[in-house]
Every structure is written in structure tokens, then in C-alpha cells.
Amino acid sequence: MKFSELLYNQLYTWFEYNKRVLPWRETDDPYKIWVSEIILQQTRVEQGLPYFMRFVDRFPTLLSLAQAKEDEVLRYWQGLGYYSRARNMYKAAQQLVSHGYATFAHTFDEIRALPGIGDYTAGAISAFAYNQPYPALDGNVYRVLARLTDCEIPFDTSAGKRHFHQVANEILDRNNPRLFDSALMEFGALYCVPSSPDCVNCPLQTWCQAYAHNTVNLLPVRKPRPKIRDRYFNYTIYLTPDRQTLIHQRQEKDIWHHLWEFPLVETDADTFQRQSSGVVFTHILSHQRLHARFTLQPVTTLPDIPQTKVVHISDIDDFALSRLTLKAMEYFEL
Ligand code: SF4
Incomplete structure (x- = not known):
């Protein structure tokens, strides 16, 4: 699937008028973008925002995080859950500082090699901080892609991740990856929502296969949940x-x-x-x-x-x- 210029324009116009003002969108500091991405891995934006503000206020740079005590870092994470995320960040900060990085890792491969960072987070940081051509696939983007392509492959399996990663790579706006990733993510979060999105007025409706086939509410597909x-x-x-x-x-x-x-x-x-x-x-x-x-x-x-x-x-x-x-x-x- 290829996105046309027209589709990019539709998406960017929607984004321009509807985007939320978020502190990590107002910066290209890779450290702060990294912190926001880790916080948002399992947390909604509204819930994560005050934690982000408090965290970067106390640990404004990579060095300040690396030099803190682990217990204090965990205290700033208290309430967010999934503490392994904070532990990995702390470990990553120490690794980077000990290898002489002053701000953050520079390339996708360097970022991907850090503890607690998968393809998604490495792609997001590379695009948002360095405007490099990497797709950023969060849960919202998987939903948009599954619907645009009317694809039933469960997105939370390795085959699904591979498939949607390839789709995202094909449609990525290589001239403006930062804008493209931000817009698609925000579109998934605010417009192409899980249940009953407003497809009739959707700016991407012309390209949407799920809308054409009436399968919007069946997508995306997940793998069966493990027993609790x-x-x-x-x-x-x-x-x-x-x-x-x-x-x-x-x-x-x-x-x-x-x-x-x-x-x-x-x-x-x-x-x-x-x-x-x-x-x-x-x-x-x-x-x-x-x-x-x-x-x-x-x-x-x-x-x-x-x-x-x-x-x-x-x-x-x-x-x-x-x-x-x-x-x-x-x-x-x-
Ligand atoms: S038409 Fe509906 S399902 Fe398709 S992209 Fe738009 S909001 Fe999402």
C-alpha cells in the first residue's frame, strides 16, 4: 500500500487542527522524548503527563538520571506500575553515561540496543528526536493500519508485528517522518478510536478498506488473551x-x-x-x-x-x- 500526497495532506491538515499540545511534542530533546515514550508504553497520555512533568523536573538530563539512586528513580515512578520500565531506564542511563554519551544515543541501532527498548520505542525516538525515517507503531497506529488495509492478522503476535511494520514502512512519509508518525499516532488516539469511530466524516475514508468492507468494528484483531x-x-x-x-x-x-x-x-x-x-x-x-x-x-x-x-x-x-x-x-x- 502506498499513501498518496493527497492522503498525507488530509492527515496533516487533520493533525494541525486537532492535535493535543504535549510537552514531548514541543521538544526534540531525545532524552525527554525517551522518558515520555517509556512512560506512555503502558499508560494513557492524561495519566502519564503529570508523571512525565515530575520526572523531567527532578531528572532533567541523562546525567542527572544516571547519577540518581535507583530507589529515588523508583519513587518518581510510584503509581505508574510496571517498575521494570523505570529500572531499565536507569540502567540505560548509566550505560550511556559510562560510554561517554552526553545527551542520548544517536542512531536507531544504538537506541534499540538499550535495555527496555524495542523496535517501536527505538523507531519513535529516532523519528521524533532526529526526524529519521522510522515508523512508530503503538497500539493506536496498529488499529489504524489494520483498518486502512482491512487486515485480520493479530497485531500482537510476532507475525502481526512484522506485517504491520512492513506496511508502516511502505506508507511512511520519508520527507517528514516526525510529522507523519506524530499525526498517524494522534489520529489513532483521537479519531480512529476502538469503538464506533466517526467513519462517515473521516478524512481518510476514501483509502479505508475496512470502511469499504464494513469491517471497522471487527478490527484490529488480537491474539487470545492468556488466562489470568x-x-x-x-x-x-x-x-x-x-x-x-x-x-x-x-x-x-x-x-x-x-x-x-x-x-x-x-x-x-x-x-x-x-x-x-x-x-x-x-x-x-x-x-x-x-x-x-x-x-x-x-x-x-x-x-x-x-x-x-x-x-x-x-x-x-x-x-x-x-x-x-x-x-x-x-x-x-x-
Ligand atoms: S474510515 Fe473509520 S476505520 Fe477507516 S480510518 Fe477513518 S475512522 Fe478509521
């Missing part, structure tokens, strides 16, 4: 009269690696359901549904639990905590 695993977490918040408590850092290769939380016993469903004390939250992660019970346990002295740390409850903010832990603290007004 249920887990049962029993947390105890020990609290002394002078407000000391116990926390521990997760060490296992599991969710929330290196984050801090209250002492935890994981049980099966029956044991969990036999308890009646505490407050129960359900917390959904990508492949797990956590049933978490928090029990506030006033004590005169803290119990001796291996690998825990004694902290004053008001100092707990100095540690990177999971969103679930924060939710429980809010509930108990700690």
Missing part, C-alpha cells in the same frame, strides 16, 4: 504506640521486584477466605488478579520477622512502594 492467575496476599501492618512499623523489600523474581511493602504471607484461596479480619482489595495486573487482605495489628513491640526493616510510619514515603501498599495506607489513614 488469581493470587491471595495476606499483609499485616504492625503498629506500635510510637508508630513504628515493619516493611520488607521484595527480592524474588516476581511482581514488584525491589519494591517495599508490609510483611506478607501468600496463601491459597481457602486459607485466604477463612480469615475474616482486615480489609480486602482486588488489584489487577496484566496477567494476575491479586486478592489482598490488609490487617492493622497494634502491638507493643514489633515481632522479629526475618528480612524486615523497622521504620517510622511517617518515613515510609522514603521507600518505593507498590500502588497496592499506598492504597492500604490511604485506607487506614497512615
Whole structure:
């Protein structure tokens, strides 16, 4: 499929009148674009924006990120979830600085080789920061491409990714990759939305195969979802009269690696359901549904639990905590 000049013009005119003003669009600083791309990997723009502002305010350059403590970086990520993204960024910043890069990596291959960076992110940074001819395919762009070409290949499989990458490469405006990628992404986010887009008034309708074949609402196709695993977490918040408590850092290769939380016993469903004390939250992660019970346990002295740390409850903010832990603290007004 080839895009004609007319289609580019339609797309760019739509973009000009409808685009959101976003701080990472107002800059060509590759470091800031990288931060925004990592934040937006699993997070919606409106949700990610305040995190981005706070993050680049505290870590305005590659060097400032590389020189920070990992725990502080994680604290600035707190609430965004998927902490491995922050850990990889931190690792990448240290690698780049140790190899003498002052601002960021310069070429697609150098960027792609960094931890936590796949084809999409490398393409997006290359196009947005350096105006290099690489397509940037996020979930919104996959949807637009699947519809424009009326293609049923699941976009979240490796075959699908390869296919749509090729399509995106063919239609890319090589004279203006930055504008093209930004416009197509924004068009997917705001106009060619998942359900019932306004196809009748769509500026790209003439080229849209799904519209012609009446398959818009069937596209894009995803691979079947993996089964969600249920887990049962029993947390105890020990609290002394002078407000000391116990926390521990997760060490296992599991969710929330290196984050801090209250002492935890994981049980099966029956044991969990036999308890009646505490407050129960359900917390959904990508492949797990956590049933978490928090029990506030006033004590005169803290119990001796291996690998825990004694902290004053008001100092707990100095540690990177999971969103679930924060939710429980809010509930108990700690
Ligand atoms: S016609 Fe509908 S499905 Fe096709 S690109 Fe436009 S909004 Fe998307």
C-alpha cells in the first residue's frame, strides 16, 4: 500500500487542527522524548503527563538520571506500575553515561540496543528526536493500519508485528517522518478510536478498506488473551504506640521486584477466605488478579520477622512502594 500526497495532506491538515499540545511534542530533546515514550508504553497520555512533568523536573538530563539512586528513580515512578520500565531506564542511563554519551544515543541501532527498548520505542525516538525515517507503531497506529488495509492478522503476535511494520514502512512519509508518525499516532488516539469511530466524516475514508468492507468494528484483531492467575496476599501492618512499623523489600523474581511493602504471607484461596479480619482489595495486573487482605495489628513491640526493616510510619514515603501498599495506607489513614 502506498499513501498518496493527497492522503498525507488530509492527515496533516487533520493533525494541525486537532492535535493535543504535549510537552514531548514541543521538544526534540531525545532524552525527554525517551522518558515520555517509556512512560506512555503502558499508560494513557492524561495519566502519564503529570508523571512525565515530575520526572523531567527532578531528572532533567541523562546525567542527572544516571547519577540518581535507583530507589529515588523508583519513587518518581510510584503509581505508574510496571517498575521494570523505570529500572531499565536507569540502567540505560548509566550505560550511556559510562560510554561517554552526553545527551542520548544517536542512531536507531544504538537506541534499540538499550535495555527496555524495542523496535517501536527505538523507531519513535529516532523519528521524533532526529526526524529519521522510522515508523512508530503503538497500539493506536496498529488499529489504524489494520483498518486502512482491512487486515485480520493479530497485531500482537510476532507475525502481526512484522506485517504491520512492513506496511508502516511502505506508507511512511520519508520527507517528514516526525510529522507523519506524530499525526498517524494522534489520529489513532483521537479519531480512529476502538469503538464506533466517526467513519462517515473521516478524512481518510476514501483509502479505508475496512470502511469499504464494513469491517471497522471487527478490527484490529488480537491474539487470545492468556488466562489470568488469581493470587491471595495476606499483609499485616504492625503498629506500635510510637508508630513504628515493619516493611520488607521484595527480592524474588516476581511482581514488584525491589519494591517495599508490609510483611506478607501468600496463601491459597481457602486459607485466604477463612480469615475474616482486615480489609480486602482486588488489584489487577496484566496477567494476575491479586486478592489482598490488609490487617492493622497494634502491638507493643514489633515481632522479629526475618528480612524486615523497622521504620517510622511517617518515613515510609522514603521507600518505593507498590500502588497496592499506598492504597492500604490511604485506607487506614497512615
Ligand atoms: S474510515 Fe473509520 S476505520 Fe477507516 S480510518 Fe477513518 S475512522 Fe478509521
